Amino acid sequence: xxxxxxxFARNARKALGDKTLQAALGRTTGRFLEHRAAAVAAFxxxxxxxxxxxxxxxxxxxRLDLYLGRFIEEASRRGAVVHVARxxxxxxxxxxxxxxxxxxxxxxxxxxxxxxxxxxxxxxQEAGVExxxxxxxxxxxQLAGEPPSHIIAPAVHKxxxxxxxxxxxxxxxxxxxxxxxxxxIARKHxxxxxxxxxxxxxxxxxxxxxxxxxxxxxxxxxxxxxTVLPRxxxxxxxxxxxxxxxxxxxxxxxxxPRSASGQILSSYVSILTGTRRAGxxxxxxxxxxxxxxCGRSAILEGKYREVLKCIRCGACLNxxxxxxxxxxxAYGWVYSGPIGAVLTPxxxxxxxxxxxxxxxxxxGACGEVCPVKIPLPDFLxxxxxxxxxxxxxxxxxxxxxxxxxxxxxxxxMLEALERVAGVLAQFFTKxxxxxxxxxxxxxxxxxxxxxxxxxxxxxKQWKLRRGARG
Amino acid sequence: MTxxxxxxxxxxxxxxALGRHGGPGEAAPPEEPAFSxxxxxxxxxxxxxxxxSVGGVILYGPPExxxxxxxxxxxxxxxxxxxxxxxxxxxxxxxxxxxxxGPFSLTTGEEVRGGSPAETAGFRTxxxxxxxxxxxVEASRGEKTLLPGLLSVVHxxxxxxxxxxxxxxxxxxxxxxxxxxxxxxxxxPSKTADIEQTLTVGAHGPRKIIVLLV
Numbered sequence: 107x108x109x110x111x112x113x114f115a116r117n118a119r120k121a122l123g124d125k126t127l128q129a130a131l132g133r134t135t136g137r138f139l140e141h142r143a144a145a146v147a148a149f150x151x152x153x154x155x156x157x158x159x160x161x162x163x164x165x166x167x168x169r170l171d172l173y174l175g176r177f178i179e180e181a182s183r184r185g186a187v188v189h190v191a192r193x194x195x196x197x198x199x200x201x202x203x204x205x206x207x208x209x210x211x212x213x214x215x216x217x218x219x220x221x222x223x224x225x226x227x228x229x230x231q232e233a234g235v236e237x238x239x240x241x242x243x244x245x246x247x248q249l250a251g252e253p254p255s256h257i258i259a260p261a262v263h264k265x266x267x268x269x270x271x272x273x274x275x276x277x278x279x280x281x282x283x284x285x286x287x288x289x290x291i292a293r294k295h296x297x298x299x300x301x302x303x304x305x306x307x308x309x310x311x312x313x314x315x316x317x318x319x320x321x322x323x324x325x326x327x328x329x330x331x332x333t334v335l336p337r338x339x340x341x342x343x344x345x346x347x348x349x350x351x352x353x354x355x356x357x358x359x360x361x362x363p364r365s366a367s368g369q370i371l372s373s374y375v376s377i378l379t380g381t382r383r384a385g386x387x388x389x390x391x392x393x394x395x396x397x398x399x400c401g402r403s404a405i406l407e408g409k410y411r412e413v414l415k416c417i418r419c420g421a422c423l424n425x426x427x428x429x430x431x432x433x434x435x436a437y438g439w440v441y442s443g444p445i446g447a448v449l450t451p452x453x454x455x456x457x458x459x460x461x462x463x464x465x466x467x468x469x470g471a472c473g474e475v476c477p478v479k480i481p482l483p484d485f486l487x488x489x490x491x492x493x494x495x496x497x498x499x500x501x502x503x504x505x506x507x508x509x510x511x512x513x514x515x516x517x518x519m520l521e522a523l524e525r526v527a528g529v530l531a532q533f534f535t536k537x538x539x540x541x542x543x544x545x546x547x548x549x550x551x552x553x554x555x556x557x558x559x560x561x562x563x564x565x566k567q568w569k570l571r572r573g574a575r576g
Numbered sequence: 577m578t579x580x581x582x583x584x585x586x587x588x589x590x591x592x593a594l595g596r597h598g599g600p601g602e603a604a605p606p607e608e609p610a611f612s613x614x615x616x617x618x619x620x621x622x623x624x625x626x627x628x629s630v631g632g633v634i635l636y637g638p639p640e641x642x643x644x645x646x647x648x649x650x651x652x653x654x655x656x657x658x659x660x661x662x663x664x665x666x667x668x669x670x671x672x673x674x675x676x677x678g679p680f681s682l683t684t685g686e687e688v689r690g691g692s693p694a695e696t697a698g699f700r701t702x703x704x705x706x707x708x709x710x711x712x713v714e715a716s717r718g719e720k721t722l723l724p725g726l727l728s729v730v731h732x733x734x735x736x737x738x739x740x741x742x743x744x745x746x747x748x749x750x751x752x753x754x755x756x757x758x759x760x761x762x763x764x765p766s767k768t769a770d771i772e773q774t775l776t777v778g779a780h781g782p783r784k785i786i787v788l789l790v
Contacts, residue, residue: 130772133772133773134773137773168594169594169596170590170594171587171588171590171591171594171596172596174586174587174590175587178583188583189582189583190582190583190585190586191582192582192585192586196582240780241770242768242770242771242779243768243770246770246771259769259770259773260770261770261771262773264771265772266771266772269771285771285772285774285776286776288771289768289771289776289778289779290778292779293778293779293780296780297780298691300780301689301690301691316752317752317755319755325766325767325768325769325779326766326767326768326770326779326780326781327726327766327779327780327781328779328780330722330726330760330781331726331780331781333758334716334722334723334726334758335689345586345590351752352748352751352752352755353745353748353749353752355744355748356743356744356745356748359709359744360744367769369630370626370629370630370708370709370710370763371630371709371710371711371761371763372763373630373762373763373764373765373766373767373781374760374761374762374763374766374781375760375761375763376758376759376760376761377751377755377758377759377760377761378757378758379755379756379757379758379759380757381757382716382757383717383756383757385718386716386717386718386756386757387661387685387716387718387719387720387721387722387723388716388721388722388723388758389716389757389758397586399586399589403586403589403590403593404593406590406593406594407592407593407594
């Protein structure tokens with residue numbers, strides 16, 4: 107997928123003007139947050155589990171060569187063929203080759219964010235394969251020709267009316283305003299695809315090193331359909347998905363659904379190990395696992411290693427005031443919200459994603475909800491420093507911040523400026539918030555008021571109050 | 577083949593990125609979490625609470641006593657055909673005994689797999705239950721197919737009370753040495769909230785799951 111993260115400001119303005127999107131975002135993120143909070147409150151071991159998950163992931167990353175080597179060995183021993191793509195183009199080539207060699211005409215795909223990174227569907231389609239997204243949200247946006255806007259709720263920006271019109275146009279179904287009827291339409295169309303597809307494509311929530319297993323977590327059951335019925339299974343996953351042992355799995359399964367949707371466990375967890383064995387009643391004859399590096403080994407080497415702990419729950423998106431306002435598309439690539447603001451610059455390059463580290467109020471909510479304790483707020487700050495070091499900040503911002511630093515280091519100058527601001531505030535707005543400032547400050551006051559300076563500087567007020575108390 | 581080369585190159589790249597040159601091996605496995613010493617009765621009660629809270633229905637055996645209720649539940653979902661794994665005697669007996677309780681005919685997994693349009697109920701004996709999460713565990717091995725819990729409208733799982741464990745860890749410990757191709761953890765009906773965040777059951781799999789505890 108081509109990043110458009112450089113246009114974050116324009117993308118965000120468009121999102122802010124989209125009334126449907128605004129209503130959907132408020133409803134969705136609010137509900138996810140409530141459900142998550144309730145699930146966490148009902149699970150006293152949450153903090154301890156979080157701590158343990160973070161430690162396991164750090165251990166897996168610190169010896170990733172070893173654990174990934176073990177994963178490849180165990181998966182191969184059980185009949186899977188493991189491929190590695192260093193870059194997106196290579197991933198597309200491998201996917202096309204697998205489809206060609208398997209004689210695949212139709213592939214059903216369950217959700218995989220990693221596959222979006224490499225424009226996976228395009229590669230299969232160019233190889234003459236029909237690719238059908240089977241997660242309901244993904245199915246909807248595939249019909250609409252749009253990218254996902256939320257990690258776990260890709261079609262949050264669409265209303266039932268829009269979806270019904272889409273089903274009418276693309277599938278020839280009668281219009282309806284009933285959500286169960288819409289779900290039934292998708293079920294019927296996708297069931298036929300599941301039963302006839304030659305290949306099922308899945309992502310992976312976890313790769314288990316000591317057994318070579320691929321673990322899928324879904325609610326709809328599409329992940330199971332596509333990995334039980336078709337004769338070929340292709341799993342696409344980033345190399346950071348490895349956990350050392352099957353015994354580590356419960357720790358993560360206790361965190362992922364609670365953090366994502368507030369569920370104790372998602373409806374379906376599939377642990378898929380190798381190909382079907384002699385005497386098995388079903389399962390694929392061929393299993394391919396496509397591991398994506400695509401920038402990850404470089405992240406592993408640097409100071410942002412911990413971002414690779416991410417289990418893609420989406421909790422940081424829901425808790426982020428910026429995401430709540432602009433939604434996922436504004437971030438201009440596969441990953442959105444705070445995790446996107448950190449991961450996108452690291453995977454596609456800082457110059458391609460320069461506005462993203464600034465798409466944050468640094469409120470810290472993302473760091474608080476992260477189930478594997480990624481220091482997202484620290485990383486956002488660190489990336490801002492990197493932007494400055496690489497000369498990717500505008501001269502205006504650099505001068506402004508230098509001036510700010512200069513004033514903040516001199517108490518006398520700060521107090522003098524505060525006095526001037528206080529007088530101006532009394533003179534112009536009688537101490538009420540400022541509703542309109544001239545350019546270039548109008549960017550601030552277009553959407554919110556600027557608080558007026560107090561009549562007295564803080565230090566003076568402090569002294570007076572201390573004095574009054576004696 | 578590029579596969580072999582790229583795999584070796586990747587591992588080398590990772591070792592270099594980590595500054596590891598044949599460094600220490602795997603860390604010691606974490607301490608085994610303590611399995612709770614709950615009694616079977618406590619485990620069953622916990623399982624029932626969790627399974628019901630995720631939208632599952634639980635019935636208590638013996639099977640003969642559950643037939644009328646089960647028949648009514650299947651009729652309510654419009655079920656017309658029943659199927660079960662060929663080698664699963666318990667599931668077969670239950671399905672056959674249910675035929676008189678509705679306009680039900682017997683069908684096979686292959687028929688359903690072939691795309692038969694009937695609304696089906698799929699029967700199968702589960703491998704285990706997990707009290708912590710309200711989960712039914714079904715693995716694909718030997719004659720035990722996953723199709724009854726996959727392609728049906730209503731899934732009826734026979735769950736032996738003695739196979740209900742307290743925590744997830746106990747189930748994974750059972751499989752860690754020789755995992756079958758597919759271990760399926762089922763916790764409630766198939767569901768989606770992808771349209772306007774409205775929870776709807778029966779996305780791809782069963783819209784109802786019933787456990788008959790035996």
